[in-house]
Amino acid sequence: MTYRAPVADMLFTLRHVAGLDRLAADGLAPELEGDMAPAILEEAGRFAGDVIAPLNRIGDKVGSQLRDGVVTTPPGWREAYKAWTDAGWNGLTADPDFGGQGLPQLVQAACVETWNSASFAFALGPLLTAGAIEAVKAHGSEHLQQTYLAKLVSGEWMGTMNLTEPQAGSDLNALRAKAERAPDGTYRIFGQKIYITYGEHDLTDNIVHLVLARLPDAPAGTRGISLFLVPKFLVNPDGSLGDRNDVRCHSIEHKLGIHASPTCTMVYGDEGGAVGWLIGEENRGLACMFTMMNNARLNVGLQGVAIAERAFQQALHYAQERRQGRAPGYTGEGMSPIAEHPDVRRMLLRMRAQTQAARALCYRVAEALDRAHRETDPAARKAANERAALLTPIAKAYSTDIGVEVASMGVQVHGGMGFVEETGAAQHLRDARIATIYEGTNGIQAIDLVQRKLPLSGGDTVRGVIAEMRETVNAVAQSNAPGFGKTAERLRDAVDSLERATAFMMEALGARPNDALAGATDYLKLFALALGGASLATKGLVAADDSGQPARIASARFFAEQVATEAPALERAIVDGAGAVGDGALVLVA
């Protein structure tokens, strides 16, 4: 069973939940006139399904291999990457001045999803390149932009992000990599970086490393970190490749999943110092990093959606083919397809509803990013920016959490077959498992949401989002469409819980930060359940008005009645979290 992009649901979600139609109506998406969006998605889906998806299993089996400092990607990967960049997919949202197509994030979000469904490990490399493009574009000098941007946008070169060191993971205060000023205005970089995704490989002739390091006179902590561009090969004035730079891949990790994505330990400056160029200002490197954080986190959220979609398709296909037992009421011959058994159907419906809810959350963030860039009114830009900031940690954490859950359920639907690697279901679980960890663990996302995002505009941002959910709930309550069941009732409970939990959090934040932090993860999930439920309900309402597609209503109902029901439980856990979690001295004794 190969992968087929769910173009219909992607488009429906883009148009009716993420506001692609409104964006166009507001004149903010002139590139998408006519049938541009569907055409792009159809073509991306075809490429993903036909060219990339077949490479996913060999990518897992063979993996990327390091020998004598050279990393070799799995058979077929170089060719696929070249075909993908030749077709122009790398530069979809990039500045047309550097060869990009300047399309909205909304369209890109759907494309990122489809590349990752086809092969998570394949699609991961270009995500890092996208971050490098953004950093160089926003903060790089004219010289750096002219030298690197066009090649990065075309995908002829790839980019990396070098943050982590053994002692500095979630906490970059502890960063030790050093940078020294050279007389010619460049820098020399020294140090070791770990977990560098696609730090070394054979997909491109050059690799553009973005590296965080400290200058000798830098202040301690994160206010003393600078960002440098360090190419694998120096670039001559005519754009040709020059000397090999003093950076090498020391080893690659043996990982649970994404075997084809080389996770490298990189060593800088072993032979006198790697030549680097400052990006932005000295000691302001973290700010440069943060400008691309939202986008990278959205992309990781989309990886969660992607792996869930892939796992769902595979499980559904299996459950419709595999026959065991006879489901009550089954009228066919012999054994039923296992999809007919209520418990298996419950699993499939849960997989689908959660995948679609996560998709809606991610696409909503993409829309907010588009408005933040495209609105002409500064107030509207600010509002959109804050909305993106608020929703990004939710989209990242919820989507990657359900990525793991849905992939695991996919294994379960396959029964014994799911545990056998040849089936492919287990690979999705292994691949999915990284996404809750990298680009800020989901615990960090929850803390970010509670500490930094709830206070935005004094709470008006979050209250605005909740108010919109209420409108949706009211619309469902007033809808006469059959099939919604208790959707309105259950979603109202969820939004009520979210509202009370939000008030609790805002109050706790100042006086009792530990109380807020103890419940942060549950709060993020509660937010996702309410907003995810409202998003599916929105789709159900449009479907009811429109062609009456009952599957969309059924999905909204399933989410509200079977998934979002957890909301009041989360509220209780949040409010009580301080007592249960707080007494640290006692609770961790056996």
Add this chain to the structure above:
Amino acid sequence: MTYRAPVADMLFTLRHVAGLDRLAADGLAPELEGDMAPAILEEAGRFAGDVIAPLNRIGDKVGSQLRDGVVTTPPGWREAYKAWTDAGWNGLTADPDFGGQGLPQLVQAACVETWNSASFAFALGPLLTAGAIEAVKAHGSEHLQQTYLAKLVSGEWMGTMNLTEPQAGSDLNALRAKAERAPDGTYRIFGQKIYITYGEHDLTDNIVHLVLARLPDAPAGTRGISLFLVPKFLVNPDGSLGDRNDVRCHSIEHKLGIHASPTCTMVYGDEGGAVGWLIGEENRGLACMFTMMNNARLNVGLQGVAIAERAFQQALHYAQERRQGRAPGYTGEGMSPIAEHPDVRRMLLRMRAQTQAARALCYRVAEALDRAHRETDPAARKAANERAALLTPIAKAYSTDIGVEVASMGVQVHGGMGFVEETGAAQHLRDARIATIYEGTNGIQAIDLVQRKLPLSGGDTVRGVIAEMRETVNAVAQSNAPGFGKTAERLRDAVDSLERATAFMMEALGARPNDALAGATDYLKLFALALGGASLATKGLVAADDSGQPARIASARFFAEQVATEAPALERAIVDGAGAVGDGALVLVA
């Protein structure tokens, strides 16, 4: 970080939740006089930690290998297995007439847990042998018992279970393996069996296969299945090994986890028929299988507990060593151990509380099995038997579900390190993943609970268990011990939900089976949350009366306030399940 058996918690749970003290007071455990139970557990724990646990990683890395029909276990495994059987651990509960020690299941349960914590793949083989012992003991002829039991009890030979065929997994109706009567009273067996755990290996000189097959004149369906004993080597009258039997390992699976446990495709009768002996009566093979089902399912539940305990220990150790950031209120120097961060502590507490709740559920089943065998009053035996039958699917499914969840959370606590195989956290997740599938998927457990177990004694069995939970809740409500927080309140909500959901299920079962089946999985979880919460509360009450160990109260509180809070949500999902899940025709269209 190696594994240390949690002997204190095991014993406390055995004594105060699973009623080991009561069993002894009732004169039903004469073997456990004095300090026998703690002595056995200490010794088992030492053996598990010192001898088995160090082999777990190489077992994963090298795995069992098939070459020319011969399966070789990983380096060190033969020696460890020999040392383990030499120490007498294989025959702990077996009949002393055949060299066993006749100890209660309660003690065995704790030992099974500790072997599986040390190495899931290692401990799995003896679990199959235990099933074979039970079947031969209960249904085998005098000849079979004399020929095989002593060797199986000592562990000199191992046993296997051969049920599954490609078309017959959860549904044994579709079984096709054939048996023919031979003139000498033996049988000839033909057919292919898949997923045969330890079907071939080098740990023992002989392997005793128990095989389900059909006689030529057998009725269709499961009433036409017979059980046969098929040894790898025929056994001469003097007990020495004779000819190689016509059974061979065709291939072994490449699996997500438990790499050291060879999962074999076995071929019977390719060269004229494998010689087999009937166990029990013709066409009654499934009944023979079912006599050992409860026990095997309990053991798989214990595997869930075991892997959760191992993952928890590893994560706790890491979180106390690894330093990142500064937790609010942390007063030490430099960065805090990550265990000080509320979100990490929440994960650790959740891991521990769920592990301990699952342990309590499994040990409760073991106690019921002991009483079912040891009570002298027939009514008491029947009641205990039904209690074991009721609780077994709950213990199996909940424990293995949390095994996966806890192991996954263990990966999360490790951050990026968790995704790197050398750390070992990922192996626990991979190993744990099988336990929700085999020995009856957890969906099958839920169906068994609802369809077969709730109706026992007209519902009196389940009502009795719920009534006991109420007593515990009332005792917590009346306790003056500090630290319980809202434990009583939350548990009362959970028991109320369970009681209403039970009434709903009993009512739906007859008239609307699909409605009951749609909510079966959620119902099982609800039951486990209420009973798990009550079990931890029982421990907390004893601790409060006793030495006031605050960690036990804290764990009870955490479970009640942060985990069992989901109970009302599950009740809602169960009652609404029919509508949301039921409309199968619509809901699986994209």
